[in-house]
Amino acid sequence: MGFPGTWMTESESVVYRVVPKCACSTIGQIMFYSDHGKFFDGDIHDAEKGLHKWAREDSQKLINANVKTHTSYAFTCVRNPYTRILSSFFDKICGIQRNGKRYRGNLVPLLIQKYGIEVGGDDGKEEFDQIRSFRRFLLFVRDTIRWRRPMEPDIHWSAMSGHVSTFIVNGGRYNKIFWTEAFNDGMQDVLSAIDTPHKVDLGSIPRFNESEGHGPKRAHPVEDYFDDMAMHLIYEIYRRDFDLFKYDFENPANKMPIGEIDLDEVHAKLGD
Template sequence: MGFPGVWMTESESMIYRVVPKCACSTIGQIMFYSDHGRFFDGDIHDSKDGMHKWAQDHSHDAIERAVRARDAVTFTCVRNPYARLLSSFFDKIAGIQRNGKRYRGNLVPQLVQRYGIDVGTPENGFEFDQVASFRRFLLFARDTIRFRKPMEPDIHWSAMSGHISTFIVNGGRYDQIFFTEAFNDGMQKVLEEAQVPVPLNLSDVPRFNESEGHGPKRAHKVSDYFDDLSRHLIWEIYKDDFQLFRYDFDNPDNKMPLGEVDLEEVHAKLGR
């Protein structure tokens, strides 16, 4: 199976398991800069050279070798499940993508028809009932993850633990797992251990949010989107994410983790 979702610097200083909606654009750009002294011109997901990616066949041997050797600093980044799912909804379902179209073509019309979701339009200023539509999207996300219907789960809302586990199951091991909510602290520890060719100051790095500005802004605090049923559903699909990465299930408005990640526990539970 290899190492899907893995990026590595050409200098082999860092190996990163991408988790969508967890600062992956910014992390990729930092990795690119640490080798080349410049940021990639465009969305780092579109880069075809300058960084190894498992999606590129010519990168397979280098990534396989580096993972087995365990010389590179290997890491990933996680995010509060409540905020991550809301971000997926506002970006991928309610927002317009960089190409000017809706995400995955007919996905949104399908959700309008099957789940009664309304996401407004750019013409009406994305006016719609955000809470009602998000809760219907959550039901759809649960159906895709639990029952794989009406489609396979999308990488942007499938559980973080699922993304992170593939690397462990196939023979990889993480040195660090840090939080999007404490991004600079976590990324700084990675850079210090990695001994990168080109040093950079994280306080000078812009945030590369490729979805920003293409859709509606969240109008309410996080807890307003999650009634009792919604919280039951989110626990059903993200229980491992809450528990392994120490996020606060009881208070949706507390975005910060309640403790550090226990790497031994992560490897034990996700390596089965």
């Protein structure tokens, strides 16, 4: 299986396991900058050189050798499951993607037909009942994760613990897991622990939110989207994420973690 979703700088200064919807565009650009002294011109997910990625066949041997011997500092970044699933809905379901089309072709028409959701019209800009549509989307997410129908779970809403675990199961070990909600502190810890060809001044780095503007703006506070049934579904899907990464399941309004991530616990529970 190897190390899907793993990126590494060409200098091998650092290894990163991508978790979708968790600041991955900004992290990738920081890694690129730390090697080359400039940012990648475009969406870092499209970069085919300048950064080793498991999806590139020519990078796989190097990543495999590095990760299995724990040669470089390895990290990942996680996010509150409530805000992450909302972001996935507005970006991937309601939004027009950077290629000018809907995400995954027939996915949105399928959701409209089978689950009765609305997405704000052809361009995602019309008003619609966001709360009702989001809750119906949650049923779809649960169906994909629990029964793998009407399709396999998508990486943007499959559990973070699943992404994080493949790195461990195949022989990797994390030196750091930090929260998107405390991005500067966590990313600074990573940068302070490694040597890079180019120094990174985190304070001057822009945020590369590639999904910004794809879809409609969220019209309500986070907690308004989650009634008792929605919270039940969220816990069914993301229980491990709340437990391991110390987020507050009881209060969707609180996006901040309520404890410290225990790396030994993460490795023990996700290394099965």
